[in-house]
Amino acid sequence: MAAKRIVFITGANTGLGYEAVKALYNSPNAYEILLGSRSVDKGETAISTLKKETAQSASSLSTVQVDIESDDSITKAFDAIAAKHGKLDVLINNAGANFERDIQDGKFSLREGWMKSWNVNVAGTNVLTSTFVPLLLKSQDPYLLFITSGTSSMGEAQRFDADIFRRLNQSPAAGWPKAKEPNPTMSYRSTKAGLNMMMTQWERVLKEDGVKVWAISPGFLATGLAGIGAEKLKQIGAQDPAIGGQFIRDVVEGKREADRGKAIRSDMIQPW
Incomplete structure (x- = not known):
């Protein structure tokens, strides 16, 4: 019997991360799924919910406390996984955040909000990845996934040929200050x-080590990320987050091997 592949997913107790856990847990393939969560209690609640929804699984679930804004938390998560498993086959950097509404509402200053966004979505993700590389290199077939966004494409930042692009890329009326946008996305x-x-740089750095690297663009999903609410997002075309979870599972199970080093959507390579 083949050993279970060890998969660590950050930000996995809710939203897209939870759906990725769920998709893998429902796979006929066997995984040791490490559910990364800032709160152990929330991680355990997510696991309990998933087990109630799933009659049986070839996989195992456990919670790993990790806050990617904390180097100490990242180091402790590494130590725990290294001590228990000795390697990591798949790292899915899912944890991310959108602080646009907090900026608009005055919870953060413009500088605070932008710095926090870069700290969570880029710097913290980079620190965690760098910390866990030694465990990935102990795998015979290591995968490294980063969860990006369809809104990140600079090649599509001036498109207006579909409703989603018109919403994202339309310019506000002249004058200053600008009115609050219903779905602000600049820093995100x-x-x-x-x-x-x-x-792309991790793909370059780890290419000769055999690590397979992707940025996963899961599509417009009805998650709690932007603070808008799932139902309102669905009204403007957002899809079930389970679709994104299944896409991540497809990548983990080898269905996009030819597209390594790219930002990929379920049906195409995303333009840079």
Whole structure:
């Protein structure tokens, strides 16, 4: 019997991360799924919910406490996984955040909000990846995934030929200050574009080590990421997050091998 592949997913107790856990847990393939969560209690609640929804699975689930804004937390997560498993086959950098509404509402200053966005979506992700590389290199077939966004494409930043592009790329009326946007994305899109470049650099750095690297662009999903609410997002075309979870599983199970080093959508390579 083949050993279970060990998969660590950050930000996995909710949203797209949870759907990725669920998709892998429902796979006929066997995984040791390490559900990364800032809160152990929330991680355990997610596992309990998933087990109630799934009659049986070839896979195992456990929670790993990790906050990617904390180097100490990242180091402790590494130590725990190294001590228990000794290697990592798949690292899915899913943890991310959108602080646009917090900036609009005055919770953060413009500088605070932008710095926090870069810290979570890029710097923290980079620190965690760098920390876990030694465990990936102990795998016979290591995978490294970064969750990007369809809004990160600079090649599509001036498209207006579909409703989604018109919503994202339309210019506000003249004058200053500008009115609050219903779905502000400036800092979020910028950080995810930065994440894409970071992915290409990890692909370059780890190419000769045999690590397979992708940026996963899961599509417009009805998650809680932007603070808008799932139902309102569905009204403007957002899809079930389970679709994104299945896409991640497809990549983990080898269905996009030819597209390594790219930002990929379920049906295409995303333009840079």
